Amino acid sequence: MRKTITYVIIAILVALLVVGAFSGLYLLNQPIGIQSSGKIQIVAAENFWGSLISQLGGTQVHVFTIVTDPNADPHEFESTNKDAEAVARASFVIVDGAGYDDWALKLISANNIPDQKVLNVANLLGQKVGANPHFWYNPYYVNETVHQMYTELVSLNQTDASYFTQQYANLNASLGVYNQRLSEIKQQFGGTKIAATESIVVYLANATGLDLISPPAFMNAVSEGNDPPAQSIVQFQHQLQSGTVKVLVYNEQTVTPITVEMEAIATQNNVTLVAITETVIPPNALFQNWMNTELISLQNALNSTLSG
Numbered sequence: 001m002r003k004t005i006t007y008v009i010i011a012i013l014v015a016l017l018v019v020g021a022f023s024g025l026y027l028l029n030q031p032i033g034i035q036s037s038g039k040i041q042i043v044a045a046e047n048f049w050g051s052l053i054s055q056l057g058g059t060q061v062h063v064f065t066i067v068t069d070p071n072a073d074p075h076e077f078e079s080t081n082k083d084a085e086a087v088a089r090a091s092f093v094i095v096d097g098a099g100y101d102d103w104a105l106k107l108i109s110a111n112n113i114p115d116q117k118v119l120n121v122a123n124l125l126g127q128k129v130g131a132n133p134h135f136w137y138n139p140y141y142v143n144e145t146v147h148q149m150y151t152e153l154v155s156l157n158q159t160d161a162s163y164f165t166q167q168y169a170n171l172n173a174s175l176g177v178y179n180q181r182l183s184e185i186k187q188q189f190g191g192t193k194i195a196a197t198e199s200i201v202v203y204l205a206n207a208t209g210l211d212l213i214s215p216p217a218f219m220n221a222v223s224e225g226n227d228p229p230a231q232s233i234v235q236f237q238h239q240l241q242s243g244t245v246k247v248l249v250y251n252e253q254t255v256t257p258i259t260v261e262m263e264a265i266a267t268q269n270n271v272t273l274v275a276i277t278e279t280v281i282p283p284n285a286l287f288q289n290w291m292n293t294e295l296i297s298l299q300n301a302l303n304s305t306l307s308g
Helices: 003-028 047-060 080-091 102-113 141-155 159-191 199-208 216-223 230-241 257-268 287-305
Strands: 040-046 063-066 092-095 119-120 193-196 248-253 274-276
Touching: 003 040, 040 080, 047 063, 047 092, 047 141, 047 159, 047 216, 047 257, 047 287, 063 080, 080 102, 092 102, 092 141, 119 141, 141 159, 141 199, 159 199, 159 287, 193 230, 199 216, 199 248, 199 274, 230 257, 248 257, 248 287, 257 274, 274 287
Parallel strands: 040 063, 040 092, 092 119, 193 248, 248 274
Antiparallel strands: none
């Protein structure tokens, strides 16, 4: 009797091993990028790119975004084991590049996943380390990045190519609203002198035709978490006191004694303050809605200078 029970147990174990083996083969033979859930597993280093890829992928993707905390500085972010695990499971990873999120590149390199697709936005745009990494504030760069995202999704799941094509069309239509507001500001206020505490505003100023006169040395230093050169501080102070600057745009996620001082000087000289953020706020907002809200604040501030 004992021998019979033993044989039964062995037979069950063998059967389980066979089933497990076939299950493993099934998962290995899934289309590239498709997990057992049926969705493409995607990791976005920051939530501005995460929002866009989520809208493109819709129901066919699962997106894990690493930097979502409005109080976190992507420049100085420290990844966790959870982030590393997410990257290891992902079929597609999106990073900003240009030195902005080197921590994400380290995670990708450490895992070294075969066939894993990586979209390095800086590389896509032909930008190198040292370039202004705030590419999501440049509408042309956003359009180029979204197109590449779409191309990568189709390559990962050709079966749902028509679905991604419709999602791409929908997203472009939605982005058109904020692009139109950029054009309105450029048409109405092009050439108006503004100031900024960080280089994050450079792309925005270019897109709207505004004349950003702040010392580059000051803006770059603050963006990189460094103390601005003394000469640039003095120059910036004189600009804010000159009466020619209409608006000061500042990053409310970067508060330092020198930025607070400049905001105070601006207020004392009737320069209107406009706050922007480095990441999408609230974190669950759509990229284009977040951008449009910031543009409305800028437009209203510029309008107030006319009435004033």
